[in-house]
Amino acid sequence: MEHFVWRVLPLLTILISLVVFFYLQDSYRAHLHPLVKFPRNKCSLLPHRHFWITSKRIVTPQGIISGSVEINEGKIISVIEGYSKQGKSKQEKIIDYGDAVVMPGLIDVHVHLDEPGRTAWEGFDTGTRAASADLLQLSTGGVTTVVDMPLNNHPTTVSKETLKLKLEAAENKIYVDVGFWGGLIPENAHNTSILEGLLSAGVLGLKSFMCSSGISDFPLTTIHHIKEGLSVLAKYRRPLLVHSEIQQHSKKHLELNDKGGPRAYLTYLHTRPPSWEEAAIKELVGVTKDTRKGGPLEGAHVHIVHLSDSSASLDLIKEAKSRGDSISVETCPHYLAFSSEEIPNGDTRFKCSPPIRDAYNREKLWGAVLEGHIDLLSSDHSPTVPQLKLLEEGDFLKAWGGVTSLQFDLPVTWSYGKKHGLTLEQLSLLWSKKPATLAGLESKGAIAVGNHADIVVWKPEVEFDLNEDYPVFLKHPAGFFQMLVSLGHNKRWEVAAGIGH
Ligand SMILES: NC(=O)N[C@H]1NC(=O)NC1=O
Numbered sequence: 001m002e003h004f005v006w007r008v009l010p011l012l013t014i015l016i017s018l019v020v021f022f023y024l025q026d027s028y029r030a031h032l033h034p035l036v037k038f039p040r041n042k043c044s045l046l047p048h049r050h051f052w053i054t055s056k057r058i059v060t061p062q063g064i065i066s067g068s069v070e071i072n073e074g075k076i077i078s079v080i081e082g083y084s085k086q087g088k089s090k091q092e093k094i095i096d097y098g099d100a101v102v103m104p105g106l107i108d109v110h111v112h113l114d115e116p117g118r119t120a121w122e123g124f125d126t127g128t129r130a131a132s133a134d135l136l137q138l139s140t141g142g143v144t145t146v147v148d149m150p151l152n153n154h155p156t157t158v159s160k161e162t163l164k165l166k167l168e169a170a171e172n173k174i175y176v177d178v179g180f181w182g183g184l185i186p187e188n189a190h191n192t193s194i195l196e197g198l199l200s201a202g203v204l205g206l207k208s209f210m211c212s213s214g215i216s217d218f219p220l221t222t223i224h225h226i227k228e229g230l231s232v233l234a235k236y237r238r239p240l241l242v243h244s245e246i247q248q249h250s251k252k253h254l255e256l257n258d259k260g261g262p263r264a265y266l267t268y269l270h271t272r273p274p275s276w277e278e279a280a281i282k283e284l285v286g287v288t289k290d291t292r293k294g295g296p297l298e299g300a301h302v303h304i305v306h307l308s309d310s311s312a313s314l315d316l317i318k319e320a321k322s323r324g325d326s327i328s329v330e331t332c333p334h335y336l337a338f339s340s341e342e343i344p345n346g347d348t349r350f351k352c353s354p355p356i357r358d359a360y361n362r363e364k365l366w367g368a369v370l371e372g373h374i375d376l377l378s379s380d381h382s383p384t385v386p387q388l389k390l391l392e393e394g395d396f397l398k399a400w401g402g403v404t405s406l407q408f409d410l411p412v413t414w415s416y417g418k419k420h421g422l423t424l425e426q427l428s429l430l431w432s433k434k435p436a437t438l439a440g441l442e443s444k445g446a447i448a449v450g451n452h453a454d455i456v457v458w459k460p461e462v463e464f465d466l467n468e469d470y471p472v473f474l475k476h477p478a479g480f481f482q483m484l485v486s487l488g489h490n491k492r493w494e495v496a497a498g499i500g501h
């Protein structure tokens with residue numbers, strides 16, 4: 001196999017999720033948010049208690065500055081302009097990163113860690129190591145907080161009792177901070193006390209599906225269940241994240257388009273047309289009008305997860321926003337990196353829902369990201385065991401839908417984003433500030449005084465070899481980067497970037 005050089009994925013992996021465990025866990029407990037902290041004493045990266053970071057490119061809410069950040073016990077205690085200029089006391093350690101970018105750590109609000117119950121698919125240990133990827137000093141990672149989805153673990157996280165199982169499963173196994181979403185399902189939607197129990201126990205918000213989730217103890221919710229859920233969420237001022245697809249009568253589509261058989265990517269694509277997303281979002285925006293100021297659902301918020309359709313579905317969201325509804329939307333690196341035209345038949349690694357659509361759709365999605373119509377990015381990291389991906393059989397209709405991507409959030413977004421004109425400030429809004437706001441993590445997502453010192457340091461201009469041998473922390477090998485390598489994206493990009501080799 002030809003040796004490709006990955007020209008566009010740079011990350012000087014100096015991950016500094018420096019939060020001191022004992023200091024913050026208690027304060028979180030006090031707020032009843034079960035955000036589980038990574039115990040820093042396990043990490044040898046930056047063992048100092050009180051120190052300074054200095055760099056010529058620090059991404060702050062006020063823009064990129066040349067300056068210094070003072071950190072004490074895992075908190076940012078001052079940010080000053082002026083490279084290599086520190087405060088009065090010179091006792092503390094100063095770490096000079098030169099012109100490397102110092103940015104808030106990424107917050108991935110859409111990760112399926114699958115534990116307890118499906119640890120063979122993913123787990124707290126492997127999943128959070130992939131997020132940080134710092135232990136091997138890899139040029140990937142950069143995620144300092146993940147928020148775990150209420151499925152595909154078993155049992156699903158739909159009550160305070162099942163949340164407790166999650167917290168127990170996470171104990172001593174995590175390498176980044178972890179928060180939890182709870183599940184909204186018909187059973188608890190009709191039982192306010194279960195839902196209130198779950199929210200009081202500290203989930204950061206709820207998640208529901210408007211189509212089959214593929215997980216038997218996570219049934220779909222109709223718009224009626226969603227309204228019930230939102231009325232409880234309004235009280236807690238937390239969001240509902242919705243997998244926004246409603247099954248349309250797709251049999252006809254299948255008959256018309258299944259000529260390629262189940263191994264053809266187009267067959268799968270046609271089973272889940274954009275009309276599924278549009279139908280769900282149409283129902284949701286019918287309800288979000290009540291989330292406006294003074295409305296009966298004020299305080300509740302609807303967040304559309306993993307948008308793929310950048311046409312009618314996105315337009316509905318834009319209209320709702322312009323009316324003042326409390327609504328937001330995310331998309332994922334796989335929708336921004338790939339297009340249906342290039343997915344090989346039988347390569348079920350690319351199967352996810354909603355599906356990856358054509359290149360025209362992808363470019364429109366990028367436009368929406370750059371213009372700020374897409375609020376944030378997330379991975380929807382959802383692995384399974386290779387057997388269920390049916391890699392041999394290549395049956396797109398039967399294979400598990402889900403992409404394994406968490407480790408590549410930053411390098412993939414930056415590599416493709418750079419080509420589209422994405423700035424570092426935008427990158428940091430999409431991956432840190434906006435996700436923190438969605439999850440209600442007020443002390444995260446920005447390099448600002450008082451915030452947690454969750455920081456990633458990297459060099460956007462440095463390139464590294466991405467080839468079959470690149471080490472990954474993924475539990476399963478069928479991951480995002482092998483997908484990139486197999487499509488030869490990196491090679492094409494060398495040309496696009498004007499770099500020969
Ligand atoms: N259950 C689950 O993780 N489903 C995810 N996989 C995917 O491709 N889309 C999803 O919603």
Ligand SMILES: [Zn+2]
Pocket residue numbers: 243305306353
């Ligand atoms: Zn989903």
Ligand SMILES: [Zn+2]
Pocket residue numbers: 110112149380381382
């Ligand atoms: Zn998901």
